[in-house]
């Protein structure tokens with residue numbers, strides 16, 4: 418069966434686009450963090466929507482599971498196959514054309530395999546902004562961004578990938594093409610199929626194209642680093658900034674003292690804006706469609722008020738683009754500094770913004786009680802209620818020995834998230850990594866509806882099986 422299945426794939430795509438040697442398949446089978454390497458029958462690289470549909474029909478006939486893959490930068494083992502070797506990886510990388518830009522409608526229609534940075538640059542060339550921005554933007558794809566409903570650094574102002582998409586083109590699990598590329602901001606014509614496929618991590622169908630929203634390009638973006646005594650004061654700062662700056666506030670990132678100490682340790686050449694260490698820091702970004710002067714004025718007034726009201730203890734406002742980039746580098750180097758320091762147990766959680774400080778105050782002592790001396794690497798998009806709440810080993814404890822406690826650490830953190838009405842996955846998705854956690858915390862009613870949708874759209878169960886749902 419397999420030989421003839423692959424022959425039929427070759428007949429459809431041309432032999433060069435069906436990879437089945439171990440060496441050729443290797444980069445598609447290993448996850449971005451290098452924690453897991455799966456096995457596959459082949460990697461298929463279609464060059465058109467019709468070829469994607471044809472491949473899905475072949476897979477359906479032969480009951481071959483399909484793992485859709487964009488840039489393979491996902492962090493929850495969603496884009497790589499399991500160890501059985503019976504699935505194919507279907508790479509969207511060759512579907513990489515910007516199809517059309519409608520400047521008046523402020524939309525751009527793109528192939529799903531377009532790299533995020535390519536889309537940002539195409540928007541900028543029209544003096545527009547496509548605001549999705551994340552550290553993997555040089556290699557992740559729009560199809561992957563939508564399939565994981567990616568967040569990033571501008572969610573506070575523009576929303577996550579779901580809110581940036583007006584229409585989709587999808588190849589269904591039966592190999593049909595749904596032409597849903599509508600550039601409409603209002604469309605109340607029944608069930609919202611677009612929103613079903615967004616965030617589905619390739620378990621319901623394959624996104625092949627999307628209509629994306631564009632925004633006016635800000636004239637200026639200004640950044641400041643604010644020092645504070647506690648997460649409670651960070652919450653107060655957020656409220657103050659939102660009251661004073663409204664939609665101009667585009668970024669609000671929390672970083673603990675420990676995070677910046679890690680960055681200073683591993684990247685000593687990066688800026689150190691304060692001579693004294695502080696408990697917490699917030700990186701603020703303000704954008705203005707008027708002028709740099711307007712943004713600077715707003716930011717200086719708001720930060721000044723925060724200091725006067727005793728919310729902030731110190732602040733450094735960037736006065737040049739280079740200084741702004743330097744401050745952002747502090748934030749962006751936290752994951753790299755963590756990796757350089759060793760392994761840790763990661764959590765990508767969200768909470769109501771109003772509960773963030775209480776959650777940290779509640780959960781950190783529980784972790785210390787259970788794992789004395791463990792180090793909390795806590796940072797994230799506080800403006801969206803999203804924390805990366807990572808737990809590193811106590812000094813002197815080997816990484817591998819600590820990682821044996823992963824299940825117990827997850828239980829402390831995720832139980833607390835659940836108790837505070839939060840989510841165990843804010844932006845990375847579920848994939849295979851958090852599938853069992855999802856089953857533990859979602860209600861039977863919610864899981865039942867999700868299973869019903871999966872069974873209705875993918876009755877043969879060939880679309881990325883084992884991801885999200887067991």
Ligand code: FAD
Pocket residue numbers: 449484485486487488489490491492494495496509529550551552553556557558559560561562563564565566567568569570618619620622623624625844845848881884
């Ligand atoms: P892949 O990794 O290839 O796939 C991800 C999932 O989507 C898989 O389940 C896959 O099967 C499915 N999929 C991919 N393409 C399609 C398609 N066309 N149709 C159907 N299903 C598809 N995420 C955030 O939200 N915010 C961040 O700030 C952030 N920062 C990151 C920083 C780094 C350095 C890295 C490595 C990752 C980061 N991520 C972040 C994770 C993020 O989810 C991915 O980078 C990105 O959204 C996935 O895009 P991708 O093209 O690489 O998808």
